[in-house]
Amino acid sequence: MTLAEAKAKFIADWGRFGTNWGINRTMAQIHALLLISPDPLSADEVMEELSISRGNANMNVRELIDWGLVQKVIRPGERKEYFSAEKDIWKVARQIVKERKKRELDLMIPVLKELSEVEGDKRDKAVKTFTDTINNIRKFSDQADKTLDTMIRADEHWFLGSLMKLFAGKRD
Amino acid sequence: MTLAEAKAKFIADWGRFGTNWGINRTMAQIHALLLISPDPLSADEVMEELSISRGNANMNVRELIDWGLVQKVIRPGERKEYFSAEKDIWKVARQIVKERKKRELDLMIPVLKELSEVEGDKRDKAVKTFTDTINNIRKFSDQADKTLDTMIRADEHWFLGSLMKLFAGKRD
DNA sequence: CTGAACTTTCAAAACTTATTGAAAGTTTTA
DNA sequence: TAAAACTTTCAATAAGTTTTGAAAGTTCAG
Incomplete structure (x- = not known):
């Protein structure tokens, strides 16, 4: 070619x-x-x-x-x-993560909080399923929020190095 | 509400x-x-x-x-x-990662390999910039490929637990 | 200033993607 | 096996998104 x-x-x-x-x-x-x-x-x-x-x-x-x-x-x-x-792909990826987080996750987290405050009797199956699901998503989002923040701050060598070492012992 | x-x-x-x-x-x-x-x-x-x-x-x-x-x-x-x-959001996220990887990253990796084999004199600045960029993307993609595979196999508790522990000492 | 060189905007047109709903297909029941 | 109950398909259409290009805006050298 x-x-x-x-x-x-x-x-x-x-x-x-x-x-x-x-x-x-x-x-x-x-x-x-x-x-x-x-x-x-x-x-x-x-x-x-x-x-x-x-x-x-x-x-x-x-x-x-x-x-x-x-x-x-x-x-x-x-x-x-x-x-x-910017030619360094690691920087590009970090920048994209940073922007998407700002435009998406950061907007979603307060919405989830609001939704988790729905009124109603928890013994009602519909209410329980709703709040359980929202809370499950909230927990996941909060975790993702922290993980992404750390990734955004990390430098390439440290991040990939640590992650790979971490994963190395866990293969099946 | x-x-x-x-x-x-x-x-x-x-x-x-x-x-x-x-x-x-x-x-x-x-x-x-x-x-x-x-x-x-x-x-x-x-x-x-x-x-x-x-x-x-x-x-x-x-x-x-x-x-x-x-x-x-x-x-x-x-x-x-x-x-x-499926109501467990961690499973949902893993499933989405798995499918997107299959539909996107797995298709991209062979294309990058092909592109890295471009013919031409490496002393030509245009050729050098091209191959350097492609190889940079390849390295990143290969790393992402491995990391995502591991994530897909991981169970929630292990993954978040380890990642958080890993990140805990690295905040600024 | 003025006009040339350049950048930005935006309404209209082209293109892309999603949705409808009626017809065709399939499965089950009697 | 026939008809009812349900699911799937797909061509037409609607909705949404991107692109164009001409006009308006900006900047700067002379």
């Missing part, structure tokens, strides 16, 4: 993969393109490489910046803005 | 939450409904509670069964099929 073919395949696959995770195809493709670019790219270069419109490029680059995955690069003496992606 | 209000809110929120994760709203709502039902529900009850069509109910219940989150329950002496959801 030539570099050009490999690039095209990586961009297409990363884009398809992204859609499974609620990220839009173009956003994932721009991310892929920037991941494999040795140098920062301008909006025009992104448009050209992916055959997308200016508005689309702008919107999705902005969203990648919001997610903390891409940065603007200003080159001295140039008007144009350039964009470059 | 009354039970009826709480149920409605939980179903709506779980549904909204699901769409963030590439699960369709109806599927997540049916899952929510079954999670909080003390007894298995029939297709008609699901249709009625969520105001959805028969086809929609059937399709999404089937998908929940495919994901291993819901089971058919046959009651002696009754024609109708009933459906009930």
Whole structure:
């Protein structure tokens, strides 16, 4: 496979993969393109490489910046803005976990608390099943909250090293 | 909040939450409904509670069964099929991880291997950046693959207990 | 200032995905 | 075996999401 073919395949696959995770195809493709670019790219270069419109490029680059995955690069003496992606995948993964936690889990936890305070007689089977389920989800969420916070703070070597050592003795 | 209000809110929120994760709203709502039902529900009850069509109910219940989150329950002496959801959230989470891994990571790993075999001169900056990025992703994916396999096999108590103990000394 | 170079916005159009409901299929009962 | 009870399918349609591109906005050199 030539570099050009490999690039095209990586961009297409990363884009398809992204859609499974609620990220839009173009956003994932721009991310892929920037991941494999040795140098920062301008909006025009992104448009050209992916055959997308200016508005689309702008919107999705902005969203990648919001997610903390891409940065603007200003080159001295140039008007144009350039964009470059964080290349260390461990940092990328941590950043994604951090943002999703903020946008999802952190919003869900107070909702679960509210739901757990439903009124009604615990001897009523419907009430009991409801509160048991919500409390089960709450316990899980609180645990996930703590675990993810720790992961977000961890550095790669420590995290993978410890986890692997931990798991090593537990295989069946 | 009354039970009826709480149920409605939980179903709506779980549904909204699901769409963030590439699960369709109806599927997540049916899952929510079954999670909080003390007894298995029939297709008609699901249709009625969520105001959805028969086809929609059937399709999404089937998908929940495919994901291993819901089971058919046959009651002696009754024609109708009933459906009930696994209520233990740790099992639900493990099942989801297992299925997503199968549908996503397991498909991605061979693609990354193929991409890492791109031809070209390593002294070419474009080639080097490409292969470095792909190899970085491969290393991460291989690690994730192993970690997830172990998690899938782990039982709740062991996993959370060990992980928490591990993390306990590492807070800042 | 002014105008060129560039970025951002947003309404309309294209595309994608989910839902309906009636018809077809299957199983059970009598 | 026939009809009732139930489940599944799928083409049409509705709903939701993404993309376009032209217009508006911003910045900066001269």
